[in-house]
Amino acid sequence: MxxxxxxxxxxxxxxxxxxxxxxxxxxxxxxxxxxxxxxxxxxxxxxxxxxxxxxxxxxxxxxxxxxxxxxxxxxxVVPITKTVKIPLLGEIACGDPILAEENIEEYIDEPVNYLPSGKCFYLKAKDNSMKPTIPDGSKVLIRQQPDVDDNEIAAVLIVETNEATLKRVKRSNKTMFLMPDNPEYTPIIVGKDNPARILGKAIRYTSDL
The missing domain is CATH 1.10.260.40 (lambda repressor-like DNA-binding domains)
Structure with a gap:
């Protein structure tokens, strides 16, 4: 064994x-x-x-x-040659660029060996809607991009509340649904009455013990 x-x-x-x-x-x-x-x-x-x-x-x-x-x-061992500071975002002002200084709570040092290409940032999971995939309180690495494929987990900005949420994206007949992995939570329907925009794709998460 x-x-x-x-x-x-x-x-x-x-x-x-x-x-x-x-x-x-x-x-x-x-x-x-x-x-x-x-x-x-x-x-x-x-x-x-x-x-x-x-x-x-x-x-x-x-x-x-x-x-x-x-x-x-x-x-x-994969040698770590360099680290970069990845911003952890808090509240996001809808009219500002995603990585505007006022949106950043802190910076997290991340080895460049383990980063995907492109601009990245962290978001903190704030509830249990994505359990068991993403535990509450986890810091989720996001690769900034304007869209994701169906069934991928994305960071999505809800325009009305200026809150970023982590949900699995699904589409049907030009309607986008933000699906929780936890069946106890209700999906969010994106449309004219509830506009939203995708901030990026979830890559992985870290969680403190």
């Missing part, structure tokens, strides 16, 4: 290293390979080990050998 865990961990570390090199997320990889997000995430978290054909598919995608993908490396 210990050997099996070691093999899963080696692949997970190598997989995350290859994703970091390309500024990709687990969701990006899952979409590119046509594999479910939960399956790829289980590999990246060393919870499961892929079948041989999936290992080959991963190796081909990253242009490396199967051996390079599954072998342990000394200490499995």
């Amino acid at each position: 210990a050997k099996e865990n070691k093999v899963r961990l080696a692949l997970a570390n190598n997989l995350k290293e290859e994703l970091n090199k390309r500024r990709m997320t687990v969701a990006d990889l899952a979409k590119a390979l046509g594999i479910s997000d939960s399956t790829v995430r289980s590999w990246a978290n060393a919870e499961k080990y892929p079948r041989i054909e999936k290992i080959q598919q991963l190796a081909d995608f990253f242009h490396i050998t199967r051996l390079e993908l599954i072998s342990s490396k000394p200490d499995n």
